[in-house]
Amino acid sequence: MLETLTDKLGGVFRGLAGRGRISEENVREAMREVRTALLEADVNFKVVREFTDAVVEKAIGEHVIQSLKPGEVMIKIVYDELVKLMGPVDTRIYFVTPGPTVIMMAGLQGSGKTTTCGKLAKLLVSKGHHPLLAAADLQRPAAVEQLKTIGEQVGVPVYTDPSKVAPHGQVQKGAAVAVCRAAIAEAKKTGRDVVILDTAGRLHIDDALMGELKEVNAQLKPHQVFLVLDAMSGQDAVNSAKAFNEQLELDGLILTKFDSDTRGGALLSAKMITGKPVKFLGVGEKLDALEEFRPEGMAQRILGMGDIVGLVQSAMENFDQEETAKLQAKMEKGTFTLEDFMAQMAQVKKMGPMGKVMGMIPGMGDMMKQVNMKEGDIEKSLKRMQAMYQSMTVAERKKPDLIEHGRRRRIARGAGVEGGEVSKFIKDFEQSRDMMRAVGSMGVMGKFKMMRALAKGDLAGLGMPGGPMLKTKKSGYMEKKDRNKKKRR
């Protein structure tokens, strides 16, 4: 999709490069493409309008006019502006002393509050805190049981009071307040330093339920109130976010279900309408699938460019730090060898849920389906690479350039593969090496270029660790086993 946006913008500006002058008309035309991209990503239309107006002003200024490649510069302006609007980044949770710090979760039905409570509790535990979960969703049948189970899973106590559960869905006045109050008292008694209040999902126009929430807010004064919002939300996200913010004074936003293939424009809408920072993203059903928010990747995703930054980063994070540092130094110096490449391959396995990251890339989902891979294929191809590597001399491993026709035949025979496969193996390595070098020194535009390579299906050229393993149909194999490794059931 970035492809199309870049292409479209390229089209708008074609022939203008070098002439040094771009009319307001050109910029406006380009903005129409940007507008469509944003609307298709579910950014609210009012937010889109504000956004494009602001960008037009910027673009008509110096940047574009002085540029040689106006299309790319336009994208950069759009991207930078998006990043700016989604910031400033503040993913901190503020604690009070003496405790307990009270955090309240609010949101529409089905947005993912209960699961997010569990994730947050787990995160806090990992940072040395001792949270207590409070089951204040007294409306949805079995919501209390759900939180209890989640509490067990993350090893955090859950305060419940079954007597307060609404018998037939009717709101019982004061019940939620009572549960929250008792939970806070319990936390004090048992020395828990954080209380997370799981509240019932409600429509922002439901007066009875919003009243209940306001009551909890007014009486117990939670130190932080987070709105939990479904990343797949459409235009209406602004209405609910606005209403919750007005009635509760939110402190932050948590967007859930970002492991879907939504472009996630609701995030931008909610951020803009509330002015409150996005704290976390929910990226899976597992209770550790909560990530701190980074605007850079999100801007690309909303524009339909895929979370390339996030992809590279998450790959990096899961790498052996030392090993990665070593590899990086080599890349920068341009001394990345086939040996390193194989070490990198071994690391790829640790990279984690490919499905998760791949899903972030527009078009990838479809592409992966087309590949039609059998389980274990990847294992096989890894083995073949290993075999080819083993058949090489030390000199060849250090300097694959040495491998001409004769050597190639020898290696192929030794590894029991076709000669062509050896060539491809080396080519993959070279691409990986070149792109790895580029990633280190990559600016925004570089990442865009990379994205374009990606959209063409040229994953080997991605230059991210593991790139060579993610092939499209044309070139054969694709990482699949790792994708399924994190199967939840």
Added chain:
Amino acid sequence: MAFLSKAYDKLKSALKKTAQVLNTDVRTLFVPGRQINEEFLGEVEERLLAADVGVANSERIVSTMRDRWRLGKIKNRDQCQEIIREEMLAGWAGTSRELTFAASGPTVILVAGVNGAGKTTSIAKLAWYFKNELKKKVMVAAGDTFRAGAVHQLTIWAERLGVDIVKHKQNADAAAVAYDACEAAKTRGVDVLIVDTAGRLPTQEHLIRELVKIRDVVAKRIEGAPHEALLVLDATTGQNAVNQAKVFGQAINVTGIILAKLDGTAKGGVIMSIRDQLNIPVKFIGLGETPEDIAKFDPAEYVMALLGEKGE
């Protein structure tokens, strides 16, 4: 028909609330006698966008208006309302929204959707509808064995509604639950069996495959089953709903959509794109959290509600 008008009242009152929140009344848009101009057309487009109708459809509708206006065929704003209605309703003509029932033996309805869409609640609503409106013997199957509390949730609904339930323990094989439910439905002479499933995202291929497996099990146990495979969509969902419909549609051959949570301020206009691209009809709408908050989907009513037009 009392049922339908009740639904319409519900929709109307939901829209009244919409107006309160947005502080605008959609009816102010198509003022009779007021002339069309570009500003007005821009506003119509934004209203359509705001309802999640999508860029392509919104632009198409507005350009139809613009063309007719420029050709002098229409002049006043209220005439545009007709165009919207025509444009929006045309695609729905001729699609059946009736449920398919088994000729004999239990009718099986498989319910699927993304996490939190409203599946379980919609099942409670369907169960209520079949039992109370159609006087059928209903059974539900707790096929969400994954999410914490899910089995319990459906159990509570079954108790409240007085319908049978087949369930296993949490983390049991969902297909096994479906299997047992089919057998139980046959032996107990159940008319309608509704199978709940865990929420899953279109990106989770292994879970989509699991859903296919559940469908296959059901198909093996009962002839012609599932007679309906209903996808629950959250009306607040944006353009991603198209992809949901695509993926679930391919996996289990979705026969209809339940558009849940229409009692909020979201309009679920994305169903238009789903209709155009995939031709999956919306069969029911969800209008609240209690079992009676269900209505059959009626395109004319829906469009009226979408536009905020007064009912007779």
